[in-house]
Amino acid sequence: MCARLFRFTMLLMAGLLVGCAEFSSPDGGRVIAANEIVIGLSAALTGGGIGPLGVDILRGAELAVTDRASLQVGERTFTVRLEVQDDLCSPEGGQAAANRFVADPQIVAVVGPMCSSGCRAAAPIFDAAGYTTVSPSCTNSDLTSGTFQSFNRLVVSDGVQGVVAAEYIYRELGITRIATLHDGSPYGEDLVRVVAARFEQLGGVVVAQNAINVGDDDFRALLEDIGHNTPELIYFAGFALEAARLSEQRADARLDRVVFMGADGINTQDFIYFAGPAADGVYASASIPVRDQSLDRFLAGYVEAYGENPPGPYHANAYDATQLILDAVESTATLSTDGSLLVDRAALAAYIRGVRNRQGLSGAINAAGNGELLGAADVAIVRVIDGEYRQVAVGRVRDNSVLFARMETP
Amino acid sequence: MNDQPEAPVTPRQMEVDLLSRAWKEFVRNPLPVIAWLIFLVLIFLMLRNLLPQGQQPASYSPEQFLRQLLFGLAQGSIYAMLALGYTMVYSVLSIIHFAHGEVFMAGAYAGFFALSAAAQSGLLASDPFLSVLLTLASGIGVAILLALLMERFVYRPVRESPPVVSLIVAVGASLVVQQAFARLFGATARRYPTVNLLAFPWLFPNFGCDSTGADCRGIDLISGRYDVSFLGFNLRLLPIHAVVFAAALIFMLILWFYVARTSAGRALRAVAEDRAVAVLMGVDANRAIVRIFALGGVLAGAAGVLYAFYNHQVSPFVGFLPGVKGLTAAMLGGIGSVPGAVLGGLLLGIVEAIVPSVLGMSAQLKDVLVFGILVLVLLFRPGGFFREITAEKRG
Amino acid sequence: MLRTTITAGLFALALVTLLTLMGVFQSFAGRDLIAGFLSVNLALLIVSVIGTGYWAAWRGGASSIPLALAQGGGAGLIVSIGLLALELLERAIDLHFVFPNYARPLMTALEIDVTPLTSLLLVVLIAAFGGWLAHTMPSRRSIVLTALLLTLLFSFVGERLRTMLALVDALTVLAVILSGALLVDALDVHRVGTSMLVGALNGAAIAVAVALVARGGGLSPGGILRSGHVEPVFVGLVVSSPTVFVLALVLVGALGSLIRSLPGRSYTVLHYGLAMILVIGFAATQSRWSGWSALVTLVVFLAVAWYTSRQSSVSDARYDRFDSGSQRVVRVAFYGLTFLGLLTLPLFVGQFGTNTLNLVGLYLLLSIALRIVLDNIGLFNLGIVAFFALGAYLLGILTTPNLLTCGVAVPGIAQGCSGVMTFWQALPLTLIVSGLFGAVTALPLVRLRGDYLAVATFAIGEMARLVLRADDFRPLLGSAQGIAGIPRPFIDLRIINPAWQLRLDQEGEFYYLILLAIILTVMISSRLRNSRIGRAWRAIRADKRAAQTLGIDIRHSYVVAFTTSAALAGLAGALFAVHLYGAYPDSFTFQVSIVALGLVVTGLGRIMTLGIATLALIGLPEFVRELADYRLLILGIALIIAMRFVTRPWRSAAG
Known part of the structure; x- marks a missing residue:
């Protein structure tokens, strides 16, 4: 027994030596590529509810690569390619995808991960390897609180969306009593916290705060409880299916007069399908790109390439993220003596963290230095009217106050 | 050997002796004490919510109670129908039919496709009653089919093994059915088309009238909502609650009639009581067991369709929680007892609707309550609160 | 005989239709088995059709070649007609409304449009081939089938494996082992010690x-x-480190010299291992997994399968002739070789591969923890995820600043405070508390019947899942956000030598921690099994009441089993949380318990098979993401089959 243990420990030490010898990364701080510029993409591509959103992100990035299929560095031209990994919208998946990318020194930067939990789990790995990520969809507000050097996001954070929602409810709708509800996901819980804080700051009252579980389908007793506190509006941060059931069961609990509002999670066709007639009059918020010619052209190209309307909301963000990375490569890349591409990762990261006044499809890109890239973007308030989402207002955040521009309602 | 401890003499000694005995008893079996403590905490929470605090009205009012009672009865009826399936299978095979929830789900799915077909072909608009019947029929049919397949390929091969083997196989089967349905029909949920089934115009002459006020067709059994004032309370009544409740009662009666009065039912009871003897008496045990599963399928299928009418959606994972709750209900009422299953179901539904609000628990922990009840019933009264009427079960 | 063909054909048609409607034949879009030649979808389809013909001929008793071909072809005909009918149906009604994953199998597999007649002929011919396969000699058949199966498996992951090692690596290792074996034969060495010396010297040379x-x-x-x-x-x-290189080859030489005298099964395993190394080495010479790679793989595996089928008994005989001391040395040498391989694995599989191995290792830890209770007492703890989560959250809470450690509810990431522990301080506490919870859980479960116990533990697991996510416990458990920012272990030996400090940041470094944990767990598990309490457990499994009358304290046995199992599951959870840099409620669902259960049940009680099962179920989907969709389905089927066919003591216990 002792002999075995001794032998094990000896071999273990040997193993550690071997391990240590091997895992100093070959050339950690630089990208070296022979012919291609490889951009990684991490999104959830499979899975019933979440798959379409990931596919949408992938398509946005693909369109960016189609539009900019090669880059000129010095006398050489390099082709651009996407390396796609499925991160399953989970922390384990995000981590696995990150490990895949970090092992490949050809990858210049990564678009993704897609879900907040994946972003959080993958960030330490990217940090350790000096990689840069630009996420088109991770909205959790504390991701940019300063801990992660590698993380950037090209999407409106929950911190902004929640503030606009709270302001709209209080100032534009004139409602002073709300009840909040979230679905137990990191996204929902974070958003609700922001909304409640801002709403109370404005002088409103949050009469009830509750949470449900994803997968529940009977909320009548809960709605009864909420109704007991007489809110004027129920704010739900979550996704389409539960939102649909809540919106429908309001009537069962005699709350049909209470306004129902959600966030970008319910700003989908799925919600309208699942809620049926109860969808009418429901509000939602979403970060929207400014509707202009370039966006229209992009959408037309999207429909032509893929044969359907975008099934998710982040395609423009993904497009911009890819283009931003390519811009960064173009400006920081050099050629080595044998003609291969050299990119200093630190310089790339600095470029992205310092980009200013760039107009993307999803809005004006201005790096705030902590990873936020779309800080001052617009948030739209939409409402279901006659079975379709219509914009009713646009909120613009300037210096911690929100200005609303109302749209004409038909 | 006379090593008896000295008998306590002084009152103080008696005190110490009592204390040490109580402590030893507690260490040996701490559960009753802990259970009582938890119970007291719950009572405290409940009172805190029921009584008004200073200026504020109570957090929980009688009106809330009444309304939640109605919701609870509806959910409870569904649980009752599921519990009957568990209880019947247990009474015959002494196993827990863990995969019963998936039969429920399959019925709901089949109903969805039937109803969608009816909606697309216009049958739903022209003859909603027939559409509903067709939906129920297809739901029940598919549920029976799945139940029979399970009996034949999942439970029968391990019938001679200990019951835990059947449970694990059932867990596997439940997984397979869920995932197969997800792959076959898509993992996203589907919405049941809205059904407007107007009925009983003679009972409710002023309901369901069209714009001229002339053609009154009664209340909407599936999608209607009607405000009613009852004893000073404002209630909103949903006829579908009554439909579900009535369905559960009707099915229970049919089941009771079948088991108690028909010869096939007699065969079932014989097999339930003692399979070996029944076989010796000439009863075809296999056929009886198949019939039991089919009956369970009927109930689960109907429950699935009704549930989907009530909640407007089906997904491959919709059977998991109701299945567990049905099992809890069956155990609560006494697994093996038909009236116990129904009472257990209704009780569980009501408890689930009311208790979280009374205790001030969050909605996320609502299911913790149900699972807690399951654990408690398993630990303390596996026979349930209504001991079965048939002779003592073995094992 | 016609009837068997028809029934077999119909049955196969039902299965293939089911697979088609599930979209199995189009799941692996764009993934090639053999680059540019055979896509995975097409391969799956071909395998299904061959299987149809094989099964039909086998059922019908293929007594002659034309008969076998006819039976196979007949079944194939039924299947192809059925599939064509399905295609016609698709044109008539909106099949995608009901079956959104449906895709016409032949068209998607071949990626070209085929006429109905062509598809019919193809299917019939391939099925006929399957029929022929059923007709060939059993011994030849098993060799061919094994080789084909392994080739398919390798082709599946070939593109990933290709970069593991270069041809020269494979050839070096093989040269050492083979030349060592030849030398031992040539020098006519009989003693084990001398063989090893010869092998070591050879390796050094x-x-x-x-x-x-x-x-x-x-x-x-x-x-x-x-x-x-x-x-x-x-x-x-x-x-980079020549000493390690020489040392490694010396060890490989010493251990490999015994290759000719291993017990039968180890002999086969070692030969297949060497074959795999050779195959991967060859694949490295190609720019992608090409037809050549697949061909060479097939040839190598055919050769090894044929060779081992003949020689394993010879090796077994040689092994039996050794005295027990030498036998033990041989066994230790074999396991030592395996262990050496395990130690150096991160070197070959790279960072992502090591990440996968780490996940596999963590699930293996959990499965072994479950196995302690399942294999010994025969209790199904369906709520083992609760202890897994307990370990994870406990470690997370103790090593991050939050309510417990700092007295202030600080979500996630913030500066440290004095109450925050290091990993090494927190781990023993975590193990003890997990064990305690296990003991407390065990007490009320003692008098429960097997399936009631399973349901009760299932309920406990579900309660844990809900409690972790609930807002009510946010200050301590973090509700939906979980506990983030858990630091990796920091090995601080600076007092001995200032340079000896290491934070286990890299996947490769963490790998050794997990490996160490697994070894400890296996040692504890086997110690317990072979002790008095292990025997008491097995007595309880055989017959609980009889064990009680024999004087075995049931409560004590249950408590010890559950305590150990819970502590080890807590260990797995702690390592899991540290690996993921956080403990998030989404990671602790009933699925985890089911996966662990499935692994233990299909692992047939042996650690080796458990390891392979874990590798297949957890590791494979990491490499082939499309498989992740089917993981639970396969697990469910495995559970049903395994519980039926595995012979264990409680299957035969009185009803």
Whole structure:
């Protein structure tokens, strides 16, 4: 027994030596590529509810690569390619995808991960390897609180969306009593916290705060409880299916007069399908790109390439993220003596963290230095009217106050 | 050997002796004490919510109670129908039919496709009653089919093994059915088309009238909502609650009639009581067991369709929680007892609707309550609160 | 006989239709089995059709070749007609509304449009081939089938495996082992010790030779030691740490010299292992997993299958002739070789591969923890995820600043405070508390019947899942956000030597921690099994009441089993949380318990098979993401089958 243990420990030490010898990364701080510029993409591509959103992100990035299929560095031209990994919208998946990318020194930067939990789990790995990520969809507000050097996001954070929602409810709708509800996901819980804080700051009252579980389908007793506190509006941060059931069961609990509002999670066709007639009059918020010619052209190209309307909301963000990375490569890349591409990762990261006044499809890109890239973007308030989402207002955040521009309602 | 401890003499000694005995008893079996403590905490929470605090009205009012009672009865009826399936299978095979929830789900799915077909072909608009019947029929049919397949390929091969083997196989089967349905029909949920089934115009002459006020067709059994004032309370009544409740009662009666009065039912009871003897008496045990599963399928299928009418959606994972709750209900009422299953179901539904609000628990922990009840019933009264009427079960 | 063909055909048609409607034949879009030649979808389809013909002929008793062909072809005909009918149906009604994953199998597999007649003929011919397969001699058949199956498996992951090692690595290892074995034969050595010495010397010689060639320019671009597209991983050590290289080859030589005298099963396993190394080495010479790679793989596996089927009994006989001392040395040598391989695995599989291995290792830990209770007492703890989560959250809470450690509810990431522990401080506490919870859980479960106990533990697991996510416990458990920012273990030996400090940041470094944990767990598990309490457990499993009358304290046995199981599950959870840098409620669902249960049940009680099962169920979907969709389905089927066919003591217990 002792002999075995001794032998094990000896071999273990040997193993550690071997391990240590091997895992100093070959050339950690630089990208070296022979012919291609490889951009990684991490999104959830499979899975019933979440798959379409990931596919949408992938398509946005693909369109960016189609539009900019090669880059000129010095006398050489390099082709651009996407390396796609499925991160399953989970922390384990995000981590696995990150490990895949970090092992490949050809990858210049990564678009993704897609879900907040994946972003959080993958960030330490990217940090350790000096990689840069630009996420088109991770909205959790504390991701940019300063801990992660590698993380950037090209999407409106929950911190902004929640503030606009709270302001709209209080100032534009004139409602002073709300009840909040979230679905137990990191996204929902974070958003609700922001909304409640801002709403109370404005002088409103949050009469009830509750949470449900994803997968529940009977909320009548809960709605009864909420109704007991007489809110004027129920704010739900979550996704389409539960939102649909809540919106429908309001009537069962005699709350049909209470306004129902959600966030970008319910700003989908799925919600309208699942809620049926109860969808009418429901509000939602979403970060929207400014509707202009370039966006229209992009959408037309999207429909032509893929044969359907975008099934998710982040395609423009993904497009911009890819283009931003390519811009960064173009400006920081050099050629080595044998003609291969050299990119200093630190310089790339600095470029992205310092980009200013760039107009993307999803809005004006201005790096705030902590990873936020779309800080001052617009948030739209939409409402279901006659079975379709219509914009009713646009909120613009300037210096911690929100200005609303109302749209004409038909 | 006379090593008896000295008998306590002084009152103080008696005190110490009592204390040490109580402590030893507690260490040996701490559960009753802990259970009582938890119970007291719950009572405290409940009172805190029921009584008004200073200026504020109570957090929980009688009106809330009444309304939640109605919701609870509806959910409870569904649980009752599921519990009957568990209880019947247990009474015959002494196993827990863990995969019963998936039969429920399959019925709901089949109903969805039937109803969608009816909606697309216009049958739903022209003859909603027939559409509903067709939906129920297809739901029940598919549920029976799945139940029979399970009996034949999942439970029968391990019938001679200990019951835990059947449970694990059932867990596997439940997984397979869920995932197969997800792959076959898509993992996203589907919405049941809205059904407007107007009925009983003679009972409710002023309901369901069209714009001229002339053609009154009664209340909407599936999608209607009607405000009613009852004893000073404002209630909103949903006829579908009554439909579900009535369905559960009707099915229970049919089941009771079948088991108690028909010869096939007699065969079932014989097999339930003692399979070996029944076989010796000439009863075809296999056929009886198949019939039991089919009956369970009927109930689960109907429950699935009704549930989907009530909640407007089906997904491959919709059977998991109701299945567990049905099992809890069956155990609560006494697994093996038909009236116990129904009472257990209704009780569980009501408890689930009311208790979280009374205790001030969050909605996320609502299911913790149900699972807690399951654990408690398993630990303390596996026979349930209504001991079965048939002779003592073995094992 | 016609009837069997028809029934077999109909049955196969039902299965194939089911698979088609599930979209199995279009799941692996864009993934090639053999690059540019055979897509995975097409391969799956072909395998299904061959299986149809094989099964039909087998059922019908294929007594002659034409008969076998006819039976196979007949079944194939039924299947193809059925599939064509399905295609017609698709045109008539909106099949995608009901079955959104449906895709016409032949069209998607071949990626071209085929006429109905062509598809019919193809299916019939391939099915006929399957029928022929059923007709060939059983011994030949098993060799062919094993080789085909392994080739398919390798082709599936071939593209990933290709970069693991270079041809020169494979050839070096093989040269050492084979030349060692030949030397031992030539020198007619009988004693085990002398064999090992000869092998070690041989290994050293080859190591020195390779080192000389490498130093002399063999490793520079264009040198003879560089062939193909992959950097030599093993031989590359000559440059970075030559001592390790020589040491490793000496060990390989010593252990490999015994290759001719292993017990039968180990012999086969070792040969297949060497074959895999050779195959991967060859694949490294190609730029992608090509037809050549697949062909060479097939040939190598055919050869090894044929060779081992003949020689394993000879080796077994030789092993039996040894005295028990020598036998033990041989066994230890074999396991030592395996262990050496495990130690060096991160070197070959790279960072992502090691990440996968780490996940596999963590699930293996959990499965072994479950196995303690399941295999010994026969209790199904369906709520083992609760202890897994307990360990994870406990470690997370103790090593991050939050309510417990700092007295302030600080979500997630913030500056440290004095109450925050290090990993090494927190781990024992975590284990103790997990064990305590296990003991407390065990007490009320003692008098429960097997299936009631399973349901009760299931309920406990579900309660844990809900409690972790609930807002009510946010200050301590973090509700939906979980506990983030858990630091990796920090090995601080600076008092001995200022340079000896290491934070286990890298996947490769963490790998050794997990490996150590697994070894400890296995040791504890086997210790317990072979002790008095292990025997008491098995007595309880056989017959609880009889064990009680024999004087075995049931409560004590249950408590010890559950305590150990809970503590080890807590260990797995702690490592899991540290690996993921956080403990998030989404990671602790009923699925985890089910996966652990499935692994233990299909692992047939042996650690080796458990390891392979875990590798297949957890590791494979990491490499082939499309499989993740089917993981639970396969697990469910495995559970049903395993519970039926595995013979265990409680299956035969009185009803």
